[in-house]
Amino acid sequence: MKLITAVIKPFKLDEVKEALKAAGVAGITVTEVQGFGRQSGHTEVYRGAEYTVDFVPKVKIEILADDAQIDPIIDAIVASARTEKIGDGKIWITDVGAVQRIRTGEKGPDAI
Amino acid sequence: MDFALDSGNTAWVLMSTALVLFMTPGLAFFYGGMVRGKNVLAMLMQNIFAMGLLAILWAFLVFSLAFGDSGNAGFIGNLDYIFLKDVGIAGSPEEFFSFLTIPFILFCAFQMTFAIITPALITGATADRLKFAGYAVFIGLWLVLVYGPVAHMVFAGGWLADMGALDFAGGAVVHINAGAAALAVVLVIGARKGHPGEHMPPHNLPFTVLGTGILWFGWAGFNAGSALAADGIASQALINTILAPAAAMLGWLLVERFKSGHATTLGAASGAVAGMVAITPCAGFVGGMAPIYIGFIAGVVCYLALHIKAFFKFDDSLDVIAVHLVGGLLGSILLGFWADPAINAVVTNPGLFITDGGTELLVDQAVASGVTLVYSFVVSFLLAKVISATIGLRVTPEQEDVGLDLALHAETAYSN
Numbered sequence: 277m278k279l280i281t282a283v284i285k286p287f288k289l290d291e292v293k294e295a296l297k298a299a300g301v302a303g304i305t306v307t308e309v310q311g312f313g314r315q316s317g318h319t320e321v322y323r324g325a326e327y328t329v330d331f332v333p334k335v336k337i338e339i340l341a342d343d344a345q346i347d348p349i350i351d352a353i354v355a356s357a358r359t360e361k362i363g364d365g366k367i368w369i370t371d372v373g374a375v376q377r378i379r380t381g382e383k384g385p386d387a388i
Numbered sequence: 389m390d391f392a393l394d395s396g397n398t399a400w401v402l403m404s405t406a407l408v409l410f411m412t413p414g415l416a417f418f419y420g421g422m423v424r425g426k427n428v429l430a431m432l433m434q435n436i437f438a439m440g441l442l443a444i445l446w447a448f449l450v451f452s453l454a455f456g457d458s459g460n461a462g463f464i465g466n467l468d469y470i471f472l473k474d475v476g477i478a479g480s481p482e483e484f485f486s487f488l489t490i491p492f493i494l495f496c497a498f499q500m501t502f503a504i505i506t507p508a509l510i511t512g513a514t515a516d517r518l519k520f521a522g523y524a525v526f527i528g529l530w531l532v533l534v535y536g537p538v539a540h541m542v543f544a545g546g547w548l549a550d551m552g553a554l555d556f557a558g559g560a561v562v563h564i565n566a567g568a569a570a571l572a573v574v575l576v577i578g579a580r581k582g583h584p585g586e587h588m589p590p591h592n593l594p595f596t597v598l599g600t601g602i603l604w605f606g607w608a609g610f611n612a613g614s615a616l617a618a619d620g621i622a623s624q625a626l627i628n629t630i631l632a633p634a635a636a637m638l639g640w641l642l643v644e645r646f647k648s649g650h651a652t653t654l655g656a657a658s659g660a661v662a663g664m665v666a667i668t669p670c671a672g673f674v675g676g677m678a679p680i681y682i683g684f685i686a687g688v689v690c691y692l693a694l695h696i697k698a699f700f701k702f703d704d705s706l707d708v709i710a711v712h713l714v715g716g717l718l719g720s721i722l723l724g725f726w727a728d729p730a731i732n733a734v735v736t737n738p739g740l741f742i743t744d745g746g747t748e749l750l751v752d753q754a755v756a757s758g759v760t761l762v763y764s765f766v767v768s769f770l771l772a773k774v775i776s777a778t779i780g781l782r783v784t785p786e787q788e789d790v791g792l793d794l795a796l797h798a799e800t801a802y803s804n
Binding site: 320321322323324325326327328329 | 691
C-alpha cells in the first residue's frame with residue numbers, strides 16, 4: 277500500500293478530481309497549502325510600495341492506493357494537472373505500513 | 389432679527405446634511421479595506437463611534453464654541469448656544485449669519501456632520517495600534533480644544549477669516565486640521581509592530597473602492613452644501629467636486645504607472661480622494677478649467693508625498709498626511725491662484741491667475757494654512773502625550789499581534 281501525495285495548481289483541482297474518479301479512485305483528501313519551488317512568489321504594489329510575496333497558494337491531494345493502482349493514478353494526475361508552465365507541482369509516493377477503516381474495522385488493502 | 393426662510397435652500401441643506409453624514413461610514417470602509425483583516429472591525433468601530441460621541445458633544449458644547457459670537461474676529465466662540473440654547477427652527481440670532489435663509493438648527497446639524505468626520509480622518513494614520521479608550525478621550529477633547537477654535541477662526545468670522553483667508557468647505561478646518569493632528573499622534577504612538585519590514589497588505593480593496601464611492605457621493609453635499617443655498621455657487625461647487633477628483637485620479641495613475649509600472653485600483657481610489665480634499669477649500673470659489681488643474685496637481689503631488697513618511701521615518705499607516713495634510717495644504721494655497729470674483733462675490737482679492745489678480749489672497753491662504761497646521765499639531769501633540777501617559781493611547785504588543793478586533797472588541801470580522 278502507498279500514499280500518493282500531489283501538490284498541484286489550485287485551478288486544476290476539479291480536472292484532477294474527475295480524472296482520479298475515472299481512474300477508479302474511491303477517495304481523496306484535499307488541503308489548501310502554500311509554499312515555494314522553482315516558481316518563486318510574486319510582487320504586489322500598494323501606493324508605490326513594492327512587496328514580494330514568497331509563498332504561492334497550492335492544493336495538496338492525498339490518495340491511499342494499493343500497489344497495482346499506482347501507475348494509472350499517477351498517469352491520471354500528470355495528464356490532468358499539467359499546463360507545461362512553471363509551477364505545475366509534484367507527485368511523490370510513500371510506503372504505508374497499515375490502514376484500517378474506522379466504520380468496519382477492515383484492515384489492509386480491503387480498507388482502501 | 390428678520391428671518392425669511394427659503395424652502396429651496398432649506399431642502400438642499402437638509403439633503404446635504406444627510407449626504408455628509410454618510411461620508412463617515414464611507415470613510416470607515418475606505419480605511420477598513422486597507423487594514424489587515426484582524427483589525428478591520430476596530431477601524432470601522434473608531435469611525436462609527438465618532439458619529440456617536442461627537443454628535444452629542446457638538447450639541448452640548450462645541451457648536452457654541454465654534455459658532456457662538458460669530459464675526460468677532462477672534463480665536464473662539466462663547467457659551468451662548470450650549471445644549472442648543474437659542475438654536476431653533478428660526479434663523480440665526482447672529483448678525484454674522486443674517487444672510488442665512490435656512491433654520492439655525494439646520495445650520496447646526498450640517499456643521500455637526502463636518503465635526504464628526506474631521507477627527508475620524510485621523511484614524512487612518514493610527515490604524516492597527518490605537519487603544520480604544522485612549523482614542524475615545526482623544527477625539528472628544530480634540531473636538532473641544534482643536535476643532536472648535538479652528539472652525540471659529542475660519543468658518544465663523546474668526547481672525548483668519550477676518551484677515552481675508554477663504555475656505556469654502558474645510559480645506560483648513562477639516563483636512564489640514566485632521567492631517568496635522570494625525571502627524572502629531574503617530575509621532576507620539578510610534579510605528580506599527582513590524583513596520584517597515586513586515587508585509588501588511590490591504591485585506592479588502594473592494595471595501596476601499598466602495599468607500600471611495602460613498603465618499604465622493606457624500607462630498608457633493610460637503611462642498612455644494614457649503615453654499616448653504618440651492619444656487620449657482622452650489623452648482624459650481626458640485627461640478628468642481630466631480631472634475632477635480634476625476635483629474636486627480638488621472639494624475640495619480642499617470643505618475644503611478646510611470647514610477648511603479650502599474651495603474652492600481654488603490655491608486656485610482658486614492659487619487660480621487662486626494663482630488664476631493666484639494667477642491668474642498670476652492671469648491672465655490674473657482675470655475676472653468678481651474679478645478680481640473682487643481683485636481684491634477686493634487687493627484688500628482690499627493691502621490692509623490694507618499695514618500696514623506698519613509699523619508700522622515702514615521703508610520704502613517706494609510707497615508708493621511710500625504711492625502712489630507714498635503715492635499716488640504718495644496719487646495720488652500722492653489723485657491724490663491726484661481727479664486728474668481730466672477731464665480732463668487734465673496735472673493736474680494738482675486739487669485740494670481742485671474743484678471744486683476746494679485747498675491748494678497750495667496751499670502752492670506754498661506755498664513756491661514758500655516759496657523760491651522762501649527763495650532764492643530766501643537767495642541768494634538770500635547771493632548772496625545774498627556775493621554776498616552778495616563779489612560780494610554782496604544783495597545784500592548786500582545787494585543788497588536790492578536791489583532792484589535794479580538795483584543796479590544798471581543799469580535800472577529802470573518803469566520804474561518
